[in-house]
Amino acid sequence: MAGPSSYFRPENTNELSGAERDLVARRERLLGKAYRLFYDRPIEIVRGAGTKLYDAEGAEYLDVYNNVPSAGHSHPRVVEAISRQAGTLNTHTRYLGRGILDYSDDLLATMPAGIDNVMFTCTGSEANDLALRLAKGITGHQGVIVTRNAYHGVTTEIAAISPSLGGESTVAPWVRIVDAPTGDGSEFVRQVAAATDALRQSTHGLAAVIVDTVFASDGVVPGLNEPGSPGFLAPVVAATRAAGGLFIADEVQPGFGRLGSWPGSDSADNPGGRARSPFDLTAPESGLWGFARHGIIPDIVTLGKPMGNGMPIAAMLARRDLVETFGAQMRYFNTFGGNPVSIAAAQATLDVVRDERLPENARVVGAYLVSGLSSLASTAREIGGIRGAGLFIGVDLIDADGQPDEGLTIALLNELRRRHVLIGASGLANSTLKVRPPLPFSLTDADRFLAELDGALTTLRR
Incomplete structure (x- = not known):
């Protein structure tokens, strides 16, 4: 399948609920195979507010990915x-x-x-x-x-x-x-x-x-x-x-x-x-x-x-x-x-x-995130390079030999999705977390992301 392997793959269809399978099948029938979905279990998003998104069951997700609603969802x-x-x-x-x-x-x-x-x-x-x-x-x-x-x-x-x-x-x-x-x-x-x-x-x-x-x-x-x-x-x-x-x-x-x-x-x-x-x-x-x-x-x-x-x-x-x-x-x-x-x-x-001085917020919260990620990297061997400016940060994920780890990246994206944190990946090896949230992203949002990232990495080590 063309495109990053972090996209939803058809072989995972049997792991979905009946309603989810029906939506995926209908989407493919009507829109064709060129479209892609995120995550091994796609999400039906129905509402957004600020830095949060909500699925069809009303569950809240922290948006660490979407730069299109730069001023926040539904401002x-x-x-x-x-x-x-x-x-x-x-x-x-x-x-x-x-x-x-x-x-x-x-x-x-x-x-x-x-x-x-x-x-x-x-x-x-x-x-x-x-x-x-x-x-x-x-x-x-x-x-x-x-x-x-x-x-x-x-x-x-x-x-x-x-x-x-x-x-x-x-x-x-x-x-x-x-x-x-x-x-x-x-x-x-x-x-x-x-x-x-x-x-x-x-x-x-x-x-x-x-x-x-x-x-x-x-x-x-x-x-x-x-x-x-x-x-x-x-x-x-x-x-x-x-x-x-x-x-x-x-x-x-x-x-x-x-x-x-x-x-x-x-x-x-x-x-x-x-x-x-x-x-x-x-x-x-x-x-x-x-x-x-x-x-x-x-x-x-x-x-x-x-x-x-x-x-x-x-x-x-x-x-x-x-x-x-x-x-x-x-x-x-x-x-x-x-x-x-x-x-x-x-x-x-x-x-x-x-x-709302969102560029200033991006500078302050982005620096806070980089500091938090650097602290996490001191104990998490999976984190390699961290590069960022404001609320655009790349976090390289590496294996035990220090090489780009696409498999870990995919697993981490999906574990964070299970923890209600939405994020994407980029880079030639598809092994860089792309931290790119709406610009009103707060220090509280940053703390939540850092805690869930730490928890997700811990889970994947088991």
Whole structure:
């Protein structure tokens, strides 16, 4: 079965209740075999609130996985904004409208000077597809560089640069693959430079280097640099531009404050992140974006998943000159991209992220989690490396020889599910716990997760 072995497998069907078997069978009959379910015993989730999810029997689960409801499941301000706008108007962007312009002003004010235009889509996949379309059209080249287990979306074009979907054999011939960063990132920089040279010497040329700025699918690599200082992405950006390509920062997973505010900053000093000029890569609002950790300014930024707290909205942001050149070549329209209801959801979500200081919460609770995980690792030989920024943390699980342990990871995911804690895995070996909860995740939630993780590891040792 294609995809991580942590997904539900059909051979486990006989272990389900009659009602569960019926749902699984109906799902397969109606939706087909390409869809996947989590866990050896899937869960029917019917409700969510804050950092909790509830199944059909009313049992509560702690959500340590879902970054889409970034402001928390069913946040009342977002729900009210969606309901109000849905009861007023919902149409496309070929009419004048103030909401989309107000939100665009607000969103662009959180970006560095030079990122001047925003184009709306429905999903992160579409945003990356549009970014690649723009990069290829402007550079006149096709070549793209990605990391070995990258995931950037599901359109035909973007699936072709997402080796995590079907393996390296499924990527397009114009794609070059490099290892994800480790250590100080110097080997990553060297491999990107080599791939850049190889593409320049081929018929493909270099159109773009695209990275998820926390390398989520590669096992979570947030970077080790100080806020705003040149990290290992800076030389990659320089090499990309020298080769005539564009650098695309995929912020679909790390964006909107998940990696936390900068230490010592106070987001209350600049509550809206508005009209701050020139943009300061160490300023509180820059903590919204993963690329700012590396002190870089991308050519293109793509957003998605948490943008509307569950409503489908995403965007591509870019330099004005790039968008103007693209617009002179062709027109752009997306029937549902930037519709008034999705814009209302996005505006309410951004407001909540700032007003409730969720990036600051991510920094504080994330540091608490890393400290707790490090303490647990001192006695749990199964825990290897711990990498994280804010509420995006990767925890490597290893065997007695220190090698990635996919079997243990799968068993642990399912034991935590039995303990009503929901979490996922990532990495090339599918052996890294991906800690990525909604941003209101509290210290109490963190304590519960750490206690259940300790208990689950103890159970699996028996």
